[in-house]
Amino acid sequence: MVKRCPWATTSPELLVYHDTIWGRVQKDPQKLFKALCLETMQAGLSFSTILKFEPGMDEVFHHFSLDYLAKCDQSDVERFCQDRRIIRNHAKVSAIIANAKVIQPNPKMLVEATWGPVNGVSLDHLLKAAPDPKMYQKFTEKFVKAFKNMGLQRIGLITVYSYLQAVGVVNDHLITCDFHEEFPTKNEEKSS
Numbered sequence: 001m002v003k004r005c006p007w008a009t010t011s012p013e014l015l016v017y018h019d020t021i022w023g024r025v026q027k028d029p030q031k032l033f034k035a036l037c038l039e040t041m042q043a044g045l046s047f048s049t050i051l052k053f054e055p056g057m058d059e060v061f062h063h064f065s066l067d068y069l070a071k072c073d074q075s076d077v078e079r080f081c082q083d084r085r086i087i088r089n090h091a092k093v094s095a096i097i098a099n100a101k102v103i104q105p106n107p108k109m110l111v112e113a114t115w116g117p118v119n120g121v122s123l124d125h126l127l128k129a130a131p132d133p134k135m136y137q138k139f140t141e142k143f144v145k146a147f148k149n150m151g152l153q154r155i156g157l158i159t160v161y162s163y164l165q166a167v168g169v170v171n172d173h174l175i176t177c178d179f180h181e182e183f184p185t186k187n188e189e190k191s192s
Contacts, residue, residue: 003177003178004019004177004178005018005130005179006130006174008022011048011051013051013052014047014048014051017047017051018179021166022173023171023172023173023179024167024182025167025168026168027111027115029066029103029107029108029110029111030064030065030066030107032110032167033064033103034064035163035166036099036110036152036163037061037099038050038057039159039160039162039163039166040096040099040154040155041057041089043156043158043159045087047162053085056084056085057085057086059085060083060085061096066100066103066104066107067104069096069097069104070097070101070104070105072097072100077090077097080093081093092154094153095154098151098152099153102150102152103150109150110150113143113146114164114167114169116146117142117146122168122169122170123169123170123171124170124180125170125171125172127172127173129174131172133157133158140157140160144160147160
């Protein structure tokens with residue numbers, strides 16, 4: 001029987017996400033942007049809800065295309081917010097478009113802001129229990145500052161830490177999870 005992080009077994013969508021996406025090292029700017037968008041959309045919602053809306057968002061946002069979204073304007077925000085296939089939160093949709101406009105001229109800056117502070121190597125917190133993102137506040141603050149300096153919107157500590165987990169900057173698979181050892185990391189033991 002496969003051992004997983006406990007949260008992964010709470011919905012079919014989370015199981016697939018845990019097993020195929022979460023924590024896997026991602027350095028492609030387009031995929032990093034999509035992950036950032038999903039985490040931005042998640043604020044105040046369960047990630048299971050986000051995953052249920054992901055196919056619709058993928059379609060409406062043209063696969064989270066930086067080129068497409070960077071050309072969008074306020075009328076597009078209004079149109080998107082009428083579409084039941086997405087999370088219809090005006091502030092979140094506006095942030096996605098604003099962030100695309102910031103990143104699209106130089107997508108590699110998102111890669112650098114995401115991976116530069118860890119020198120391109122994932123950190124392993126060697127967790128025995130689910131982390132409290134506040135535990136890593138100091139670690140996350142440098143990323144938040146870099147993202148805000150870039151001009152990104154709706155970038156808080158929890159959103160950014162969740163993003164770092166999603167794209168493999170930190171390996172927060174529990175040490176009891178069969179997926180923990182799949183990822184090459186630099187160990188940084190923390191109490192859990």
